[in-house]
Amino acid sequence: MAAETDNVITIHNFASKMSTFDPNSTGKQLYGLVDMGSNGIRFSISDLSEPRSRLLDCMYKERAGISLYDALHESAPDSKAFHFSQKTITQVAKTLSRFKRICDSHGVAGKNISVFATEAMRTAENRDEMLDAIHKESGLVVDILSPEMESLFGAMGARSGFNQVDGLFMDLGGGSVQMTYVDSSTGAGYDVLAAQAAKSLPFGAAKLTAALSTRSTAAEAKVELQGRMKQTFEGMKSQFPKLKEQIEKDGGVSIYFCGGGFRGYGSMLMHTETIQPYPIPAIGGYSVSGDRFVKWKQMLKANDYDGKIYGMSKRRREQFPAIVEVVHALVEAVPKIKQVTFCSGGNREGVLYMKLPTKMRESNPLPMLPGVTYGAIADDATIASVVERLSLALPGSQPSVFSPELLDHIARNIWVHTGDSDDANSARSLHHPISGSLAGLPGLTHQIQAVLALTMCARWGADLGPVDRPLQNNLKELIGAELSFWCEFIGTIARAMAIVIPDFPREGLSSGPDRDAVLFKSDVAHGLGKKGHKSGIKLQIAVAKQSQEGIDLGKLEDMFSKVGKGLHLGWTVEAEVV
Incomplete structure (x- = not known):
């Protein structure tokens, strides 16, 4: 595995990455973002201009169905484990070059274009080759997020959709699942505190799907997942007394979910609601009680439905048993879940949200x-x-x-x-x-x-x-x-x-x-x-x-x-x- 390089953003150096926003600017403040996730590459252009900066207005959005996780585990004769093939490197570089041209056509300043990558790029042995090809083709520099920073941006992206939050924040991507605790009522610095407490577990939907596909690794993966999930949550309780009190004395803990894996589980919950057709299409802001969330066996059975399920792609349906295993492990680890809320925001929204001044971030949208x-x-x-x-x-x-x-x-x-x-x-x-x-x-x-x-x-x-x-x-x-x-x-x-x-x-x-x-x-x-x-x-x-x-x-x-x-x-x- 490649050693950590200067491309990796850590808690100690992320502030310099957030310094381009000018709340006093009179012109449009456009930002282009690329999230190179394990399951796909997502692009967006957002407008942070006043007076609606807090809404993180998205002007353009696109997704390229390039799975960097699958690319690292190709079974072709000439493929090499944990290495991107030349074909994948070329495809990714040209895809990002296209997005750079789209940013240019919208008038996004070069300094306001950010590209960041997560688990797949962290584990790639030849990631420097990928980074060089992207820079040569598009002029863009890729920042690789440390697990703590991935948790921070994911949590803040989810948090951006609400006025006040207090609960566990979890992000399930293709390569990893993140957990931290966020209580916005504690005042300045709660975001950094959440990042420092964050844990990243190597049980993303794509990675866990691969582990569950063979009998020899499935049982071991399930046991390890449940053990580490419980250990992670117990660690959160020891760090945050308020979280421990919610479990032991109050009605339980609230959980906020982001990432494609958890949103897939939310889509299945919506599909099985008693209210049909469910009247609100977007998953962001959808909440269910803990009593309903824990019925993972019913959700797994619902995935056997032959017809189309809204919000669930073919790939997400294939990964759903792995998603359910993550939910099962969470249910076993957290004894009292009061409510869960599914969030539309993720890493990109988190990056934008962290660019805003503190007062603006904490305002009611x-x-x-x-x-x-x-x-x-x-x-x-x-x-x-x-x-x-x-x-x-x-x-x-x-x-x-x-x-x-x-x-x-x-x-x-x-x-x-x-x-x-x-x-x-x-x-x-x-x-x-x-x-x-x-x-x-x-x-x-x-x-x-x-x-x-x-x-x-x-x-x-x-x-x-x-x-x-x-x-x-x-x-x-x-x-x-x-x-x-x-x-x-x-x-x-x-x-x-x-x-x-x-x-x-x-x-x-x-x-x-x-x-x-x-x-x-x-x-x-x-x-x-x-x-x-x-x-x-x-x-x-x-x-x-x-x-x-x-x-x-x-x-x-x-x-x-x-x-x-x-x-x-x-x-x-x-x-x-x-």
Whole structure:
């Protein structure tokens, strides 16, 4: 095996690799990244320009199906173990040269193009030959990540999709599986602490598949995997008292997964959900309880299905028994798993995320989600006044998912597309968070995507055609009846606000002509409904006299009578215009 060279990025020298981002730049900040993984080579070009740097906007993405792991273990007559053939070296060099040309066509500065490699390149005996060929063909320099840095970038790439995280972070690639613990609440330096604690186990999906293919090595590989997984987790517990407490006293540990192997397991979980078709296609932000995650035997059986499984390539299906063995070993090592979340981010997103200043990295991504822009009139104070009005309409018992940041996004989009018909806007709003420009962005778990879809659909009266009603029903089933009720209520509040104030309040709702146009007061109440058997919300809507012209106030009240219908909660809303 080749000795460590200057190409290997370690914890001690990675800071210099992250120094090209300039938060004060007025021009576009484009970054090209190549991740030379064991199962494939992935390219991307991302825009870190303000004000949406935190969202790590991807402009271009591509994958070359070149397995460097397979290339190191070819069985051709002239092949040599742990050596890339000349054919593979040429193919990889030309592939990276093509990506360099794509970066040039997009205007990516040379200093902003990064190429990094992981397990396969770490173990290749003739990796210097590969590095020289790539540089000669494309001018690009490849950085080989140490196992700790691979864990850091993988964990930070997964972490980039959330506001706060606390749990194990694991990455299953073709050549190795990484584990570390990340608690973003501990403050500055938690990322380096996670990297220093990270462990890399040589049980990637491709490597383990090869070991399981022969009877002589399969049993030994399983025993070694389970032993080392348990040893690794016990080491994490000894390093992080909070993790130990979660296992021994709390409800268990949360786990965040990235890497193609774990995403394949997540795709199988989605395929076997009781809600079918599962309403959100992207794996990023998908969560299941620990009780469901541990049913690896059922997932292995599901892989025998002859038809197409969404998110599972032929190669991933072939590697799935090895993926299940990793999951099995994890389940045996971790006694209490509370919840698992599958992440779309990986090494490339981790590299981008680590380029950002600390304050920007730790900011909540939700307020930065793309929405309508009203030019200079959509200042923070104006939006804040709309958020305040929405908050005052709530009785104070709504679920925590309706955070100020989520209400901020709703406020920015209440008056979008007011020139279109309600039915078109209902369908558009339903699809936008799950398959439109919001899909896959940081901050959007499947729960939040469903909440946004249902809330904004209700803002337009949920006037849906037969093709979209099954999607609406599946989203409601995904988040449950109670949360669906609140989506309908808040969406209807937004609709009522837009009826009384038909244009974006340019001077805000804290001052200006729209200040007292419409006010809401709500309380949780009982004895509602015609027979007095229901609970729910008693809502008062105060509409200023000058704002009543041309408005059917009775219709304004009736809108709220539809909230909660069909959810079988026994909840209702009684609205009165005063």
